[in-house]
Amino acid sequence: MEDKKKVNKKLSEEHKRNIGLARLGSKGYWAGKTRPEISGENNNLWKGDKVGYSPLHRWIRKHNPMPDKCSNCNEDKKLDLANMTGIYNRESKNWKYLCRKCHLYLDGSIKNLELGRGKWY
Numbered sequence: 001m002e003d004k005k006k007v008n009k010k011l012s013e014e015h016k017r018n019i020g021l022a023r024l025g026s027k028g029y030w031a032g033k034t035r036p037e038i039s040g041e042n043n044n045l046w047k048g049d050k051v052g053y054s055p056l057h058r059w060i061r062k063h064n065p066m067p068d069k070c071s072n073c074n075e076d077k078k079l080d081l082a083n084m085t086g087i088y089n090r091e092s093k094n095w096k097y098l099c100r101k102c103h104l105y106l107d108g109s110i111k112n113l114e115l116g117r118g119k120w121y
């Protein structure tokens with residue numbers, strides 16, 4: 001198990017480079033930006049959004065308020081919470097808000113690279 005974890009972590013770093021999203025990881029988008037005062041607003045924005053997200057997704061969304069624009073392309077669109085690294089924990093560095101287009105692009109990239117690794121969600 002230890003070895004497998006190590007390998008996954010290494011792959012994650014490579015993925016970020018491969019798909020050109022490494023800057024998201026180093027940018028520290030949420031650093032100093034917890035902005036709890038707008039959490040309520042964000043909840044409204046998510047009204048009617050897909051159900052079935054895991055408790056982890058909910059936790060991340062609650063503690064990392066959604067920005068106005070996609071963290072990748074900076075477009076003002078409806079945003080999805082996207083896992084950037086394949087590491088599913090509560091560290092915000094593993095998550096970004098992306099528009100649907102960027103999210104699908106990211107998902108597709110990681111899925112292609114991680115074939116055989118198992119389930120994505």
Ligand SMILES: [Zn+2]
Pocket residue numbers: 070071072073074075098099100101102103
């Ligand atoms: Zn985008």
